[in-house]
Amino acid sequence: MPELPEVETVKNELLPHVIGSSISHITLLWEGILRQPSPAEFHRHTAGQRVAGLYRRGKYLVFSLQSGDFLILHLKMSGSLIMGGDSPPPKYTRAIIRLDNGRNILFLDPRKFGTMQLVEDSVKVLDKLGPEPLESGFTAEYLVKRLGKRHAPIKAVLLDQKLIAGMGNMYADEALFLAGIHPLTPADRLSPAEVRRLYDAIRQVLKEAIAKKGASVSNYLRPGGQPGTAQTSFKVAHRGGKPCPTCGAAIERIPIRNRGSYFCPLCQPNRIPAGQIGN
DNA sequence: CTATAGACCTGACGGC
DNA sequence: TGCCGTCAGGTCTATA
Structure with missing residues (x-):
């Protein structure tokens, strides 16, 4: 994709x-x-x-x-x-x-x-797009401020192009894993420290994927016809049932907004009290 | 303003 | 062999 x-x-x-x-x-x-x-x-x-x-x-x-x-x-x-x-x-x-x-x-x-x-x-x-995540307009302070106004699951909010231009499903999952954040966590419940971790994770995940010329998980090919190789270093995205590279637990897949969300249940613990899940 | 569901599309794949 | 359900998911529009 x-x-x-x-x-x-x-x-x-x-x-x-x-x-x-x-x-x-x-x-x-x-x-x-x-x-x-x-x-x-x-x-x-x-x-x-x-x-x-x-x-x-x-x-x-x-x-x-x-x-x-x-x-x-x-x-x-x-x-x-x-x-x-x-x-x-x-x-x-x-x-x-x-x-x-x-x-x-x-x-x-x-x-x-x-x-x-x-x-x-x-x-x-x-013009309706938010800042470019790898340019100077995108800062940790910006992310803290904007996420504080949103109560939807962080995974859903990360896909909002008005917030961050260019984020998509695969890299949102990878960034949340790297930051150790459960995808269903309401955005406004993240601490400033967690948002800063997420900020760093977003930029790191995108930079690494660009260095690997993108991820070929289905149809995407580069203009010369070659695949990208970023998918080979995916930790959770499209890895349902496979072991987490950090702890070995099986990667889970849950639908959020009709989109597959992959995460490690141990490395990304759910901090939402039972009963509040069900967006 | 925020949030969410449905629509748009077609192919791959697994189960029976 | 074929039929059916699920999965893949970015963005636009309608609705609350």
């Missing part, structure tokens, strides 16, 4: 292929991928445009075009961007960004959740 480290890797590895080259045409094999504008407008405003910059914001990938427009992509759960040539596109290819250097960027997405949109102003799409 592409989260911050995966999108960061895609951006880094796509960068040398796109900067300075121009889009000759974007083929939409499944029109539903396009949010806005209409396909006709979209083609008219992307054809011939030079790519001036490529950025990541949260889990969004942003191409800034010579015209001043922004092409904004989101891979959601099953999307990946793969560099290709002229051979027939593989199954699940939903769009092809054709560049004038002969290279193609294939947008693969089996589950059709991914999106693409062209906007004049990126603010409307990106």
Whole structure:
């Protein structure tokens, strides 16, 4: 699942292929991928445009075009961007960004959740996101302040993109494990010391995952077609029933907000009195 | 403002 | 062999 480290890797590895080259045409094999504008407008405003910059914001990938427009992509759960040539596109290819250097960027997405949109102003799409967790706007003080106002389970709150841009299910589980915090703990019941531990854990988990080029647990592949390796060092995420690397206890999986949450019942003890569980 | 459920999608996998 | 339920889960919208 592409989260911050995966999108960061895609951006880094796509960068040398796109900067300075121009889009000759974007083929939409499944029109539903396009949010806005209409396909006709979209083609008219992307054809011939030079790519001036490529950025990541949260889990969004942003191409800034010579015209001043922004092409904004989101891979959601099953999307990946793969560099290709002229051979027939593989199954699940939903769009092809054709560049004038002969290279193609294939947008693969089996589950059709991914999106693409062209906007004049990126603010409307990106401004609702909270701070980047690896940049200076994200501080322990900020996290203490914001978590103190939220009573929902910390796991659910960590996934709120208005709080931390780019956090996703896998890395939220890993960060909570590293900080020794049970995922159901109400956010406003964490002590400042615990929030500081969580702050450090979030940044550590994301940095390590970027160094390993992201995690390939299902569909995610890097632009060159290679998998990332961050999943090999997961302690709890997607490891239900397997032994905790610290204490050996079986990793548990519980649904929180309809999302699988993996944790170690011994290393992340539940401090909620019986009867109060049941969000 | 916060919180939560449902919708959007399709494939892999396990049980019978 | 096939059928069914579960799991994967980011974000938007509606509702309280």
